[in-house]
Amino acid sequence: LWRETQRPSGGILADDMGLGKTLTMISLTLTSKQISEADDSAKENYPGRDIKPRGGTLVICPASLLKQWESEVEKHCTKYTLTVELFHGQKRETRAKRLARREMVITTYAICAKEHEYMQNSALFGVQWRRIILDEAHQIRNHKTLSSQAVCEFSGQSRWALTGTPVHNKELDMYSLLKFLRCTPFDDLAIWKRWIANKNAGGQDRIQTVISSIMLRRTKSELQQKGALESLPEKFIDVINVSLEPIEQTVYQKILIFSRTLFAQYLHQHAEKESDSVSSRSYSRLANDVNRPYFDMHKKLLRFNKMKEVKSHEILVLLLRLRQICCHPSLIVNMLHGDQLLADEDVAGHEEFNILEEMKNLNIDDKTNEEGGRSIEGFHTPLEDLLNPENPVFSKEGKSTKMKAVLQLLKEKILPTEDKVIIVSQWTGLLHLLGNFLKEDNISFEQLDGKVVVTKRMTIVDKFNDPKHHVKVLLLSLTAGGVGLNLAGANHMILLDLHWNPQLEMQAHDRIYRVGQSKPVHIYKFIATNTIEERIKALQEKKLSLANSVLTGVNVQSSKLSLHDLRLLFNM
Structure with missing residues (x-):
């Protein structure tokens, strides 16, 4: 609440994944609702503020989290405490005044980009929002994308960016967030390049000063040490060489x-x-x-x-x-x-x-x-x-060495117990292959990837998290499941392949290693020996040593491959 009285109004909530950023924002929305009309001095004078109807909180998130936001409100708020509308699909609201009556409107980055094309006639852009929240805000890290440009055009009093990984590729990722937050003067690209992206210590000091004033970041280990968080169960990472x-x-x-x-x-x-x-x-x-x-x-x-x-x-x-x-x-x-x-x-x-x-x-x-x-x-x-x-x-009918090892692990260590497992890959083709092998062995499973329609995703998640549901295996694509989803119903995760950027894998880990998890968590990483996968693991370790980058003042890590990275991967 205090941060919303400052300039810029709002900030970056960069808590570790699984620490309840969604619930924090729902609590903020409810609390501000109980407070009388905010002092005018705390409101920004956006163009057209007098002709746009004043609305509630606008939440923008990936499509996979649309239903999760709605279900979290239903779960934690008594009925009619907070009126919610999903702005999605072909029949979405066309009148700004009606949209403004809702206390929370939830939409996606893709819808924002579409609405931006005709923003003069868009109900979404026709509201003066009390608060704009970007969930998984690193989605706008490229300031040139349509969705990044769109979210910066909304009229709003307070702006919040939620992300456990504010920087994925480079320092310029942070510029996109500052632009959205309207953190002057660093929301101007020319000033950013001159004073921040100048490759000297002064630039690093400036960005550190700005970030320390607008960002709150708490880690699981930090909160456990302070006694503010009940100890999470142990987490084991097993590397299985094949x-x-x-x-x-x-x-x-x-x-x-x-x-x-x-x-x-x-x-x-x-x-x-x-x-x-x-x-x-x-x-x-x-x-x-x-x-x-x-x-x-x-x-x-x-x-x-x-x-x-x-x-x-x-x-x-x-x-x-x-x-x-x-x-x-x-x-x-x-x-x-x-x-x-x-x-x-x-x-x-x-x-x-x-x-x-x-x-x-x-x-x-x-x-x-x-x-x-x-x-x-x-x-x-x-x-x-x-x-x-x-x-x-x-042949797709033949089991590869790695597939045989995964099936053996499932049958010997996981399926005989009451535990559940999530199997993650970057490639849906590999998940489909594994799915066929599971069918051959009469092992029931669900699959969640980009091809699953948004309306069905939360149904799959809810069923899988239900301990009484018979399905113990979920096949999950890294891109569809790496953000936001709560899959604490499982306590085992198998990573079929390695990604250059260890942050994406850490996001996947936190689908099951999060507040609410009561069982010890086991992560299995399958690595083919004497292959490029061993060198990817070495590259991951190198990048993880820089993982806090802007957050701690160390140089920024990149998920893109440098020439030095390529030499390491080719062992040359």
């Missing part, structure tokens, strides 16, 4: 050779573009004994003019496919055809390239073996046979 079967390892090695050769060319291009001695020395230093075969191959291909310019997205595609082979080789079948657009977040919209054709063009030497020269079964199999989509290793 060794790929020989044929899987062979496919992996073939594509790794190709990938490292292209990456050698990418480094060469980078050195040429930089055209300075530092980059040239760096390139030469990388061509050491370990990397020599790839750099020699690269030089040979350059002599024959067979090496085209390598784009950064092509390197990301290869990293994506190497990661997917570790989970199930069938996930790379599109790469063997090279005839589809990619949908993965790192390379969305780019065309897949035909790996077999490219490897033939580069005349990859079958004798090259990455893993210290040891012999791998089937390594000298002709490319046409090994990377043929009809090869049984790419």
